[in-house]
Amino acid sequence: MMEIGTRYEPQNLEMKWYRVWLEKGYFTPKGTGPKYSIVIPPPNITGRIHMGHALNITIQDIISRFRRMQGYDVMWLPGEDHAGIATQTAVEKYLATQGKNRRDFTREQFLEIVWDWANKYRKEIKSQIMSIGASVDWTRERFTLDEGLSRAVRKVFVDLYKKGLIYKGKYIVNWCHRCGTVLSDEEVEYIEEEGALYYIKYPIKGEDDYVVIATTRPETMLGDTAVAVHPSDERYKHLIGKTAILPLVGRELPIIADNYVDPSFGTGALKVTPAHDPNDYLIGQRHNLPFVDIFDEHIIVNENGGKFKGLTAQEARKAVVAELEEQGYLLKIEKIKHAVGHCYRCETVVEPRLMDQWFVSMKPLAKRAIEAVENGEIRFIPERWKKVYLNWMYDIRDWCISRQLWWGHRIPVWQCQDCGHYNVSEEDPTSCEKCGSQNLKQDEDVLDTWFSSALWPFSTMGWPEKTADLERYYPTDVLVTGFDIIFFWVARMIMMGYEFMGEKPFHEVYIHQLVRDKYGRKMSKSLGNGIDPLEVIEEYGADPMRFTLAILAAQGRDLKLDVRFFDTYKKFANKIWNATRFVLMNLDDYEKTEIDISRLKLVDRWILSRLQKTVEKVTKALEEYDFNIAAGEIYNFFWDELCDWYIEAVKSRLKTDEKKLVQNLLVYVLDTSLRLLHPFMPFLTEELWTKLPVDGESLVIAKWPEVRKEFVDQRSEERFEQLMAIIRGIRNVRAEVNVPQSTKVATYVKGILNEEEIGYVQFLGNVEKVEFVSERPQGSATAYVSTDLEVYVSLGELVDIGSEISRLRKKVEKLKADAEKFAKKLADENFLNNAPEDVVEETREKYRTMTEQIERIEQIISDLEGNRA
Template sequence: MSINSLPSVYDPKDVEAKWYSFWKSRNYFAPDNDRSKETFTIVMPPPNVTGQLHLGHALDNTLQDILTRWRRMQGYRTLWLPGTDHAGIATQAKVEEALAQEGLSRHDLGREKFLDRVWEWKHLYGGRITQQLSLMGSSCDWSRERFTMDEACSRAVREVFVNLFEKGLIYQGNYITNWCPKCQTAISDIEVEHEDSDGYLWHIKYPVEDSDEYLVIATTRPETMLGDTGVAVHPDDERYTHLLGKNVVLPLVGRKIPVFADEYVDREFGTGAVKVTPAHDPNDFDMGLRHHLEQLVVINPDGTMSAATGPFAGMDRYACRKEIVERLKADGSLLKIDDHRHAVGHCQRCDTVIEPLISKQWFVKMKPLVKPAVEKVLNGEIRFVPERFTKIYVSWMENIRDWCISRQLWWGHRIPVWYCQDCGEIICSKADPDICPACSSSQLQQDEDVLDTWFSSALWPFSTLGWPEDTDDMADFYPTSVLVTGRDIIFFWVARMIFSGIEHTGQVPFHEVNIHGLILDGQGRKMSKSLGNGIDPIEVIEKYGADTLRFSMITGVTPGNDVRFHWDKVENSRNFANKIWNASRFVLMNLEGMAAIEINADELTLADRWILSRFNLKAEETTRLLERYDLGEAAKGLYEFIWDEYCDWYIELTKPRLTNSASLREKQVAQKVLRDVHMGILRLLHPFMPFITEEIYQQLPGHQESIMIDPWPLKDEKQIWPEAVEGMQAIMAVTRALRNIRAEFNISPAASINTIMLVENAANWDLFKNYGRYIEAMAKTQLEMVANMDVKPRQAVSALTNVAEIYVPLEGVIDVGKEIGRLKKDLKQVEADLARTEGKLNNSAFLAKAPPDVIAKEKAKAQEAISRKEGIEQRLQIFQA
């Protein structure tokens, strides 16, 4: 083995594409055919087919890849199934934008030709995100890649819709939905982004019928008052008890509307009386149903005012708002206007302010589906990690509303319902019907709407495995093992997969749900286009490599919690990769002529026994952390073990035996331990940093075909020596104490120092007698051990560890006079700083005027100055002793 096997500098570009191609060509990503093995299955949350990799994808897929590679190495029959989502609104919007540049709309093309254009777009751009996931090192089985509108998934969608329809769980009705006036469709809650906006709260007087009294209504949307059909107050609000059952007169309109009581009303908001517009607010809609109010639609689907608004008909909703405010001012109905900051919902796709709107839609009845989905979580068949998300899930499910599943789009799964144009028969069918079963007419018209994208995504864990067919994949890999996903889609996707899986397969879709947080920027803000704080992971990969990006994202991740992206984490991870690379170059250089030998425990040095013990304990700890999905902590533990214990201690302690050993056998033992531990470290690190570990692994003597199919390291009790760990901890404690002394007294790293070590314990005496050379090599010192000490050395700095007292004489090591002068100068400066700070803190005027945070900073500065002063005085005492 030659040092030339690894270049002097690690360049990910020379490594990553090569090994990914190698793994794919050997079909390592696919599960093997041994059906006797225990299976491990993950389905990839399908990214949008027209999307581009962002840091959320990168984190989510890194977590999944770590788990997949780890289980594969453990010997599981492993399947990570990838795929993409057709993303109804997003994809249609992109194609419509492209058409607009040609001066066309989808209506100019017609439905069929428009869909042809969308499929062209999908074939052109649909593979982009999967290619980018490959750059990340995602070891998913691309031969099983699925698409939510491929033939098999489409069949599953039809099957589910018809089954639910025939059970009476799908119905059509008028209901309030999130409506995008630009996209011209209902959208789901997750497609609404709420942004805090500066607005106003208009206070409007609603006269009480046949009275001089009036109610004051506060609203952020005056234009909707045209659709008011009631005013609600809280039943316990004594201010309005006398008005219950009476009417108020709607300003500008003159319509009489009732005053009624409802517990939904917040007595503390505004005036405690709220206008009720059932057709344009979801909460008002519910109140309207409870109190049998008219649903008056005053805003059209395109955001203009409806014919029901009389003189305002055809006006844009915001132009109407302005006009109404002016008219209210003119007739004296506007009492006052307050500034008001509130959250306004915007369409995620086009940023248009959404409009709550009543429309005819298809719905799924949720109550019958919710009960078993909650029970399976509460009885432990499905486990949320972290567990706190169980309560969030259950609470949402218990308060769930019926699910609006129809969208006014052309791209997507078209609703499998046909209407007979002759007799009005409604036909729901898994296959396209030719004639009406009631009257034999061929005049059938399919419903124009498509299904919500989440409808097909809810079937993902089983539709991707071939359901409703009884396939081998369904038998082998369903239920899946774990779902890895972000906390932001628990309700919109996770919950829907759970009740869909139970309802349609009779089994839960997965046994565990590993919830991770969102990636925020360094200031803790969500990444967004408007803030311009997004990070392109592909650019990070091109500059630093995929391993570096993966490790920087995983470090610090804890289940369920958001994580901040910092560039210094990327730099640290790059440095870690370089550390591993350089250590590997050293190892390879020193394995020249390595023999295949068996070694006895008595041939191992203390350092050998220690590193073997620490490696086996680290293997056990890493496995335990991965099993509980604490991947960030596992990565942190490996980082610390590899950088500190292995590289900075063991390799350094091994160098003398490798370069100038007393015997060939001693060198061979060192080589064997070094190679075994290095190989084991690469295996532990492989799921986190797959590319660099494979590149190094392939150069090590004794390697097999690929590290990704090598066995995962298991703890070997025979290679754990607790006394060796304890002994090395003692040696490291003394060494670190000496290094601290060097740093504290500015002793040159090149200068050799003498150390007098008081060792009173017999066992420690033997330890330092046999392995004191470790301390001498690592701290560049000469040790003198004493069992007792009557007189402490003159002008010596001391340190106390749990195993020995340490004294380092400074005379002759540093210029004592010069050091005393420097310390006195420092003391004078710190005393001046302390006096200045204490002067402020003793000044009553400063304490009265300064903000609390400024005072706190001054107190912290004073405490720091006191600590520095005491430290300098202690050092001066050493020299003046």
């Protein structure tokens, strides 16, 4: 038989097997059998994958390998996203190191540089995805800027424009002056910061009176065009219709009533700056107010800021406050904490600006996408994300899709420089469709990256052409993604799927967990607490990393990841390796035969029945996206039941006339176990499985195990589990009275055990002899008690009973003191309500373990005291 090395060395086998799988074309679907399709959330080409990517890819690969083994025609489509803002920012930073910026190049020259950069990083991303073991079909790899997707993007833009769903208008948008582009609402991250409320007196025209407003942004008062109060606010009813004078500027401001104003915030009077706040913008529209823009694109005060022209926003704030104070308008400054919007890419404070931009009208597109989730056509897992999705969709705003970048899908609009007409076309026009002029200029902006991503499920399959892939693999079966892009991506894919395919893009959306550090903090560069998956793979191997992520991936609960976990599951990989090595070393003269149930011993019937239960539970858990449960079931079976009990129990039988039976049992159980483990640990299992004397060329295309009902034997399970409890009880007694496990002990049994069962107790419990009694003998301690069976361990010759009782009493006192601390914690409502869930659960487990140990020791003390009496 084939043998394997003495050590599990993942680095020697991972890329070897990945190359084999690619060469054999195992990941390319064959077009036969029921289809199962997934599109990968395309990673950005801006750097290395992080642990969140590793979790996402691992989960998708588990699903893909599982379904492939079940006989599905699996098409898992890979690709990368051009990441407009992030990529252009990265390239501009690179150019800055050479003392250059993009304005030193023509647009075409700059794009050549970015394409070279993008192609390099696409290869790196691909290599990283491969290192995790992703069984994606690389023959179908796509890029959001490749020719086919670009054609799809143009068609969608043109179709939506012709339907009146894309328009250009002057609206308040989120402006990042560092990136030099607009951001969507979802690209703005709100961070709690120390700030201040400035209380400013606005004089009432023609009266010796004033109204006090409170603002966090006093510099924007230069653009105020009104003061607003709530219509039912009794404090200000007498002022409605009057005029306030804007301090420092002298502009007359109407005092208006609007239901938006919150009477409880600040003073209840609101300065209205329509050009610099999205809510003020809406007030300005409702009341037909003028819009005064005080900043240029670099957020420098422009000519509308009067004497403050040329100052940055921060400089203007200081100067405005200083002058307000000098002129007696500043009443007070109050320190507060408030949420400030930042660019999700560069963390610059975002400035609301009034700009001409391209928008998609979303409410008409959202209607069908809302219905699909409400009626269950598309299912969110866990279900709580359904409510999050719907809440956002009910309140959806128009989507600003233009970005002031060079890298991306350029907006397919050409404005006629003679008549001003917008020519919107899938092909570059040569003349104006309205006046015939050839004096056309294409819009300088590009589309938001998420515009092309929204088409991903169908554009990657060849749409707008009616391809074979679209016919067979659309809609896809499941989308696996993080909650943070439900609005960026998931919702938009659903809307575009219904609009352009007339059908949902996927049946189910599995929202995976956020990977946090061991303290529950979000991983970030600023905290320096990130864990690099590529470094983990290099040190521990891809399989231990994958298994760690899977066994922690409980639905609805973020992962708290400690690097020590990788070592734990590398030990599991070693256990799998060593167990397989043991089996291979004992397969001399092996002949495959059918397992004869009539010849099976109790332990054989137990392991076969337990294996069927494990197959059933792992399969069910994977079908329900309970990856942690599936991983936990196969882990417990393989380590605890197969290795620690079964293999130990049958070692001696390999030297008897039962050898061939035991060999066949070991091969069957190990074969089935490796199949169950394959979606989680593909490299290790492939290496080991191909050494077994089983039919088939690769686990990738091997059949998923099915429950063999003839092997299910509940009675044998229960009987052997009773024996396991007896053996554990004997071991526990040894441990509590400090008798080494290697020391043979005598046991007494009150009840019935047959010869085979006695043999297990003796061999696995390291028991010298078993004697049947009617009462507990002197000098013994209780190891096991049930309604029909009692087992005692003889201690008389092994310990000094008096000193042992004294030692155990002290141990119990200490355990009770420790247990009391945990009990107090668990009785504290504040702890239960405020402590992290896993901390509460860990405390419960420690308390339970301690109380069980206390009961066990107190029983031993009672036994020993009875012996002395």
